[in-house]
Ligand SMILES: Nc1ncnc2c1ncn2[C@@H]1O[C@H](COP(=O)(O)OP(=O)(O)OP(=O)(O)O)[C@@H](O)[C@H]1O
């Protein structure tokens with residue numbers, strides 16, 4: 001029954017995807033054939049795509065062909081404005097990994113501290129409440145001004161936006177470790193380090209990983225916007241650059257690729273989450 | 281020779297809107313080595329508070345607790361607690377839960393030594409074959425067995441149990457009582473256990489501590505168990521003293537626990553509550 005249902009859902013997914021591609025394909029065709037005759041001025045403005053009678057909006061076949069081309073040589077490098085999509089993605093992933101990694105290193109120990117001490121919790125709460133709702137991009141000018149390096153500023157913005165969910169979840173997870181588990185450790189005279197690693201960390205791990213999963217999602221959302229601002233490299237810059245080149249095909253491909261990478265990151269953390277979850 | 285001595289223990293909590301509530305005060309109790317002591321009293325009289333203080337998990341407001349001639353200041357490996365809600369670590373297997381206790385007690389022991397010792401106690405409580413299971417895969421009775429194995433594995437001087445079997449069905453409870461009694465008699469274990477169940481107290485206890493209702497609970501008396509040491513759970517009701525003991529305990533729970541305060545017997549000394557031994561002849 002279960003497999004049957006799962007199988008059915010795959011069929012429906014495939015059908016929806018096919019219907020979407022078909023509608024897209026047809027939609028693009030009709031604009032080019034059934035539309036009113038082109039205003040010559042406009043045609044001149046839009047260049048070849050318009051004068052050859054094709055819609056400026058690429059169809060799924062154009063995107064597919066271009067995608068195959070990208071995938072066949074993802075890592076070529078022909079100067080600052082023409083790099084393989086693989087290189088651009090690698091830059092973005094690297095920045096996210098660095099900013100996120102730093103945030104993990106800060107948020108988890110700090111979250112432990114806050115979670116273990118109600119005093120620290122109260123003392124730091126105003127800062128967290130104040131800084132958490134700030135859009136990460138609002139930090140950008142300050143980062144650019146103080147760090148003076150666009151790449152590092154992007155990493156800083158990733159850091160600052162991924163820290164909050166992890167910090168809050170770690171503190172919450174640590175603070176809500178069941179009293180009886182802590183009492184077990186106390187009656188066994190377990191030292192503070194061993195207690196942190198063998199009792200508190202495993203008990204809070206599901207909550208912590210949930211925070212990490214939220215953070216990686218935010219980090220991946222923010223990196224695209226940040227790279228649009230700072231320029232140079234990265235998938236966000238690629239999108240911006242291709243928009244300036246009026247290559248809608250490449251923009252669509254970038255959207256697809258951003259989605260796929262985001263999904264992989266999310267699923268990776270979902271898997272970690274399942275590994276540390278324990279049934280009660 | 282008493283291993284445990286509670287001296288002038290009191291516990292007070294600040295009351296909502298000023299003042300204090302006294303849960304109990306001037307509580308004295310001593311437990312001899314190898315003795316099995318049950319504490320009986322109505323809900324809220326402070327039994328858990330007494331036991332947690334003895335475990336070092338809670339601090340009495342006044343008084344001292346002496347274990348083996350030393351005042352205790354916190355939890356320690358000389359006292360093992362069996363918690364009411366089993367308190368197993370759910371991310372650890374049965375083996376790992378017991379091994380956690382063993383390696384806390386003997387931090388320098390090798391992994392093999394720790395595991396073989398843990399195995400010995402898993403076998404002792406009849407869980408051979410379930411070592412790799414996690415608590416979620418165990419029945420309530422099996423979980424409580426792991427808790428017992430964990431407590432026994434550190435060779436505590438004293439075992440403390442807070443209503444260890446109250447969440448179990450009658451059948452499981454019975455077989456676990458048998459096992460606890462067998463193990464404690466074999467090893468001469470000193471035990472303090474809280475229970476609400478009169479039959480459980482009669483079967484397991486050498487002496488039963490009767491606490492009056494709170495607030496301001498007191499130890500009204502200490503009841504010596506007149507039943508023979510080799511009693512068995514299913515046949516003990518045939519003993520001539522069985523009903524004398526049972527009625528005495530139930531009478532106390534029904535009325536004595538409530539009325540004791542208002543007519544304290546002359547000569548009552550909280551340091552030495554009267555010791556009674558209900559029997560047919562008496
Ligand atoms: N943190 C606290 N603040 C105020 N009062 C408390 C607190 N903890 C316990 N009490 C009170 O202390 C009294 C004794 O509690 P305790 O848990 O020791 O009772 P008990 O005899 O174990 O009851 P039960 O049989 O229901 O387990 C109760 O009346 C309870 O309301």
Ligand SMILES: [Mg+2]
Nearest residue numbers: 327328329442
């Ligand atoms: Mg209680």
